[in-house]
Amino acid sequence: MDMMQTVHTLTSITPARPWGLDxxxxxxxTGSSAAAFxxxxxxxxxxxxxxxxxAGFSLLVAFVLLVAAPLNLIDDLxxxxxxxxxxxxxxxxxxxxxxxxxxxxxxxxxVLILAEALVLYRPFLVRRLQEAxxxxxxxxxxxxxxxxxxxxEEALHKDERLGFILGxxxxxxxxxxxxxxGYILGVVHSSPLWHTPLMxxxxxxxxxxxxxxxxxVILPVAQRFFTTTGRIDKEVMTALARLLGWSIIIDLVVRFxxxxxxxxxxxxxxxxxxxxxxYHFHEILWVEYVLCLLxxxxxxxxxxxxxxxxxxxxxxxxxxxxxxFRWNTVxxxxxxxxxxxxxxxxxxxxxxxxxxxxxxxxxxxxVALLCAVLLVFPWDEEMDRHYGKELES
Amino acid sequence: xxxxxxxxxxxxxxxxxxxxxxxxxxxxxxxxxSRNPGRDAKDPRYVGQEDKRWxxxxxxxKCIGCQACTAACKAENTIPDRVFRxxxxxxxxxxxxxxxxxxxxxxxxxxxxxxxxxxxxxxATFAREDGVVVVDSEICWGCGYCLNxxxxxxxxxNPLTQVADKCTYCAHRIDEGLLPACVESCVGGARxxxxxxxxxxxxxxxxxxxxxxxxxxxxxxxxxTYYLGLAGELQAQPSGPPILDDLARKRxxxxxxxxxxxx
Ligand code: SF4
Ligand code: SF4
Numbered sequence: 001m002d003m004m005q006t007v008h009t010l011t012s013i014t015p016a017r018p019w020g021l022d023x024x025x026x027x028x029x030t031g032s033s034a035a036a037f038x039x040x041x042x043x044x045x046x047x048x049x050x051x052x053x054x055a056g057f058s059l060l061v062a063f064v065l066l067v068a069a070p071l072n073l074i075d076d077l078x079x080x081x082x083x084x085x086x087x088x089x090x091x092x093x094x095x096x097x098x099x100x101x102x103x104x105x106x107x108x109x110x111v112l113i114l115a116e117a118l119v120l121y122r123p124f125l126v127r128r129l130q131e132a133x134x135x136x137x138x139x140x141x142x143x144x145x146x147x148x149x150x151x152x153e154e155a156l157h158k159d160e161r162l163g164f165i166l167g168x169x170x171x172x173x174x175x176x177x178x179x180x181x182g183y184i185l186g187v188v189h190s191s192p193l194w195h196t197p198l199m200x201x202x203x204x205x206x207x208x209x210x211x212x213x214x215x216x217v218i219l220p221v222a223q224r225f226f227t228t229t230g231r232i233d234k235e236v237m238t239a240l241a242r243l244l245g246w247s248i249i250i251d252l253v254v255r256f257x258x259x260x261x262x263x264x265x266x267x268x269x270x271x272x273x274x275x276x277x278x279y280h281f282h283e284i285l286w287v288e289y290v291l292c293l294l295x296x297x298x299x300x301x302x303x304x305x306x307x308x309x310x311x312x313x314x315x316x317x318x319x320x321x322x323x324x325f326r327w328n329t330v331x332x333x334x335x336x337x338x339x340x341x342x343x344x345x346x347x348x349x350x351x352x353x354x355x356x357x358x359x360x361x362x363x364x365x366x367v368a369l370l371c372a373v374l375l376v377f378p379w380d381e382e383m384d385r386h387y388g389k390e391l392e393s
Numbered sequence: 394x395x396x397x398x399x400x401x402x403x404x405x406x407x408x409x410x411x412x413x414x415x416x417x418x419x420x421x422x423x424x425x426x427s428r429n430p431g432r433d434a435k436d437p438r439y440v441g442q443e444d445k446r447w448x449x450x451x452x453x454x455k456c457i458g459c460q461a462c463t464a465a466c467k468a469e470n471t472i473p474d475r476v477f478r479x480x481x482x483x484x485x486x487x488x489x490x491x492x493x494x495x496x497x498x499x500x501x502x503x504x505x506x507x508x509x510x511x512x513x514x515x516x517a518t519f520a521r522e523d524g525v526v527v528v529d530s531e532i533c534w535g536c537g538y539c540l541n542x543x544x545x546x547x548x549x550x551n552p553l554t555q556v557a558d559k560c561t562y563c564a565h566r567i568d569e570g571l572l573p574a575c576v577e578s579c580v581g582g583a584r585x586x587x588x589x590x591x592x593x594x595x596x597x598x599x600x601x602x603x604x605x606x607x608x609x610x611x612x613x614x615x616x617x618t619y620y621l622g623l624a625g626e627l628q629a630q631p632s633g634p635p636i637l638d639d640l641a642r643k644r645x646x647x648x649x650x651x652x653x654x655x656x
Contacts, residue, residue: 007484007485009636010483012483013482015652018537019541020651073536076537078535078556079533085515089427089517090514091516097513097538098512099512099536099538102514103514184538189508189613190541341633345655347652
């Protein structure tokens with residue numbers, strides 16, 4: 001028997017941990033938002049034609065995810081009424097507190113996505129403005145066009161350039177918005193599960209998986225039920241499934257480095273991590289890795305990956321898998337004892353702050369916001385235009 | 394530059410100047426501060442005793458596990474149920490038949506490089522000039538970053554204030570020239586408190602005179618609470634049974650606390 005294991009705690013106190021369900025959920029939202037933004041940039045910035053029809057749609061998804069995300073943070077606070085303190089004080093810790101970076105990132109990034117959406121959809125919004133006959137509606141669309149109603153060739157060209165610039169600035173910003181959440185955990189040296197410089201990369205890689213997965217789930221629903229043609233774009237779905245497959249490969253490679261460095265070699269942290277991974281071995285191996293990463297990856301590259309039901313299914317499973325990864329990291333990292341022996345366990349509440357109910361409410365809000373944004377922005381017209389062109393050529 | 398733009402800039406300039414003037418004329422405690430208003434106002438409670446460096450020595454050979462310190466701290470600082478600023482866990486070391494008990498009084502180590510301070514996004518947690526690490530309960534917004542960052546689990550959310558809380562070395566007492574409540578009540582004289590800057594103080598003599606150590610030195614936070622006679626086994630415990638309190642709740646049919654030790 002290991003000498004160390006002969007230490008028995010007869011009495012002590014159980015330490016409490018601050019971060020509940022809200023935090024993995026927040027990380028999942030920001031990550032998926034960054035990924036959806038990058039998918040949209042594939043078309044706008046890198047000129048990848050196959051993603052053109054869904055570029056606007058994924059931009060809107062990215063926006064809604066990012067609006068809903070910080071609500072998780074506010075719910076997690078013990079004194080949400082003191083939000084203003086976050087902006088006013090503590091700037092001396094800017095260099096050492098990645099949480100502080102959120103002030104700048106969460107304030108600029110959603111504005112940037114919204115600006116990009118307004119620029120890209122301007123011609124459609126101008127048309128709606130022209131068609132509108134009620135004063136309120138006119139004022140609404142006038143506001144959305146920011147007063148620029150010129151539809152000349154020159155103005156449209158300017159839009160395109162502006163869209164490119166916003167997209168190009170947005171890519172590093174999107175990476176930062178999710179990367180900083182990885183930093184938040186990575187710098188915490190008291191948790192062996194978190195303390196790795198790979199954490200931001202790990203978060204970004206898995207974010208590409210969840211973001212692409214989410215698009216695979218909501219895109220066909222939106223196209224089938226909320227467009228005039230009701231047609232699901234098989235080609236784009238296949239491209240997304242492929243992207244999912246590649247994202248999973250990258251994710252697996254990063255995780256391989258992480259786990260081998262953390263657990264395989266003789267470091268001090270290793271013993272705590274072995275304890276942790278040993279306890280969760282089956283659930284992590286079979287659910288997180290095999291079911292939610294390996295199988296979707298194989299399907300994505302196989303012939304099944306061209307069939308809609310499978311695309312939908314692997315998108316769903318992979319997105320859930322990344323949620324579980326966020327959970328295992330955030331909650332799991334906190335279960336590792338610091339001054340107490342062994343592991344802790346977490347029992348989330350049903351109601352109240354940081355509860356299962358609060359996270360469900362956040363999801364409902366996300367769906368509601370998504371519906372609202374999809375109602376206001378003419379993403380379906382944009383898609384029709386692309387598909388119309390396709391038919392002509 | 395067009396006239397419109399120039400006018401706009403002029404007006405913007407005026408607004409900024411007015412805002413700056415209002416801020417400057419406000420009382421210093423309320424003035425805009427990028428750190429923490431109390432610190433900028435040089436409130437003595439926030440500054441501490443400038444030439445001092447408070448520290449504590451725990452002589453484990455003298456601790457009898459009576460929890461007088463735990464009780465004194467709770468009474469002195471009005472600490473609610475189920476949370477503690479200091480406590481003394483009890484361990485069993487070795488294997489039958491060669492077993493012995495060990496007590497390990499613990500409290501915030503008032504680290505020289507405290508990770509709780511570096512991560513705090515509101516500046517609510519900071520170290521005074523005399524090294525005492527405190528939380529401004531008016532500024533803290535309860536994000537819990539410091540709770541996770543402390544390698545010693547020495548912070549908790551106070552159910553009364555709903556913000557981060559921990560040992561202050563009884564700052565309100567030491568500023569009056571008194572000892573921390575736990576030190577004053579320690580039956581065995583295991584807790585010794587004093588100024589580490591003063592070579593003649595008892596803490597300095599103990600720290601330099603006998604081999605001492607701190608908890609988990611590898612954490613890099615440079616704790617200023619020193620231990621004499623700390624058993625190596627206690628430094629890192631990879632596994633252990635559930636804590637009695639969690640078992641008792643289960644036995645009594647009470648719902649489990651949000652966080653418990655693993656059964
Ligand atoms: S022991 Fe923890 S709470 Fe106390 S100063 Fe060190 S890091 Fe901060
Ligand atoms: S809980 Fe309060 S003291 Fe701790 S890091 Fe957050 S704001 Fe700072």
